[in-house]
Amino acid sequence: MRHEENLTVDREVANQQLAIRGGKPVRTKALPLEFPGVHHMGKEEIEAVTRLLRSRSLFRYYGIDLQEEVEAFEAEFADYLGVTYAVAVSSGTGALNVALSALGVGPGQEVIIPAYLWVSVAAAVVNHGAIPVLADIDDTFCLDPKSVEASITSRTAGIIVVHMSGAPADVKAIQQVARRHKLFLLEDCAQRNGGSVDGQRVGTFGDVAAFSFQMNKNMTSGEGGCVVTNDLGLYRRAFACHDLGYARDDQGHLAFSDPDLCLWGKGYRLDELRGALLRVQLRKLPQIINNMRRSKCRIREALKRLSEIRLRRMVDPAGDTGCFLITTYADPETAKRVNEALRAEGIVTSPQGVSNVVMTEWGLHLYYNIPSLVKRTSVDGHGFPWSLQENAGSRTQYAKGTCPVADGLFERSIILAIPSSLTEQDEDDIIQAFEKVYRALLWR
Ligand SMILES: Cc1ncc(COP(=O)(O)O)c(C=O)c1O
Structure with missing residues (x-):
């Protein structure tokens, strides 16, 4: 959204220098690295x-x-x-x-x-x-x-x-x-x-x-x-x-x-x-899901105000299990810059930083990243089974380009893990980081 009157981003946040440009990051403590079920083991x-x-x-x-x-x-x-x-x-x-x-x-x-x-x-x-x-x-x-x-x-x-x-x-x-x-x-x-x-x-x-x-x-x-x-x-x-x-x-x-x-x-x-x-x-599953869904829902609601950021379509938000947030941008370059900026603001887990990446980095979840499939x-x-007589004539295309909508979405989207243990402060920080990056990189 390019009109000032429609922009509800916190001004103070928005005017801060991005961490990636030497400013103070939204947070210095890493987000929790969580395996949901494991976190609730007791x-x-x-x-x-x-x-x-x-x-x-x-x-x-x-x-x-x-x-x-x-x-x-x-x-x-x-x-x-x-x-x-x-x-x-x-x-x-x-x-x-x-x-x-x-x-x-x-x-x-x-x-x-x-x-x-x-x-x-x-x-x-x-x-x-x-x-x-x-x-x-x-x-x-x-x-x-x-x-x-x-x-x-x-x-x-x-x-x-x-x-x-x-x-x-x-x-x-x-x-x-x-x-x-x-x-x-x-x-x-x-x-x-x-x-x-x-x-x-x-x-x-x-x-x-x-x-x-x-x-x-x-x-x-x-x-x-x-x-x-x-x-x-x-x-x-x-x-x-x-x-x-x-x-x-x-x-x-x-x-x-x-x-x-x-x-x-x-x-x-x-x-x-x-x-x-x-x-x-199994007895703990409803609580685990509720936590993740509540956090994700709150973050999504806040991001709805930032109209250059597109949110994944939810068939039924009430039945979401909440463990990942996917946001999509106008082009691959923007997605990459936003991701780098968010990570610099501290929106990243430690020690493994794989929870906030452009989706092209999401390994064997993407058809064209699976070498054994692409190479048959x-x-x-x-x-x-490719050479079996019974399979002759079947379509066996798996290289990048086979699914153009997916290819475009992967390049333009960021996936962020949502732990079940996020505090309200963690959620605030994630929202604040998105708002700050939005103001600096996306809003014109
Ligand atoms: C969508 C999907 N299907 C199947 C599996 C395979 O499960 P497992 O690792 O228990 O073999 C996974 C594991 O990550 C998965 O994400």
Whole structure:
């Protein structure tokens, strides 16, 4: 906004010299470096893990004094989300792989994936012998339903919608596309555990969903994941595939009688220690999310006054999990200058400063930053799955330029982590730094 009367930035702040030009920074203390679930770990987790260790029963199916923690966690997590079935697994990557196996994905099929994702999403498709097909994103920074529709071919088996950086995809519109074309919809909720859209939890919009409890996530057991579904058939297949390829009876013994569950296991079982930990973390999840959402909401509200700064479109702000703030600028040069200036004002974590970067620095979250995808490498050294006869003719373009909307957004946007432990003073400092940088660099 170029008109003085519309500019509500604090004058005193605005007239200060930027730290990057030798002025006094807004703050000298680094922002907290936080892993949300870890930050909230306390005596409850220690007690749960200690109790489990005392039982000396670490395996979910048998032990000296079996506690059935993984089974209890599955029931509690399913209940929290509002789904019928959950299979706890040892990672989010494992959850994606188990979900694709349950869905029967294989050579000759294409799976649509977003330009903004995590490497594991593409890896899971490739490891199943199918072809990942990139679709572009929109201003939600998640899949653009129109691009999804345009990417569908006669080989498309399904769509993986990834709720990125805490906020939701336009999942209802994507659900419509999937239904119209009779495609499966797999929701990747690794970065958005506990979020919702119009009061419905993410993870319940598709046929099946994958979660991660790796250490960066909203709740954590260091490593861990979960597959959830309302479909009994998918659940039974997921359950078999996460284990040894077969069902188990009520006592945890392998059961070979069902001819449909004579599959191949992936060995992604979760252990009891993590099961015990996750039960405690799940109880803390609402508080963790509330903290992050409240901080992010307050910062976003303040930034709305600075009209040269565009905010990520939120499909449902009330269901945001709040862990990242994304702001977009007119051009890449401006985004870079704003980011450098904000960092100089002290809007950066320590010791790792990766929480406030231009998105092109955001590593394996960007399709063109994934070397094995761009180069179409294969673990067998013979071109699997790209060279399979069944996959001949599929679109396999992954170099920068394939998804122009995403390319533009990545270059012009900054991603800032929002810890769950931000104080009001921290929030004030972030707002003040944006206002100061805005006044000096953007407002004319
Ligand atoms: C969107 C997304 N999907 C899947 C994963 C994989 O989870 P994990 O690290 O538990 O294997 C991650 C991890 O960061 C992720 O961000």
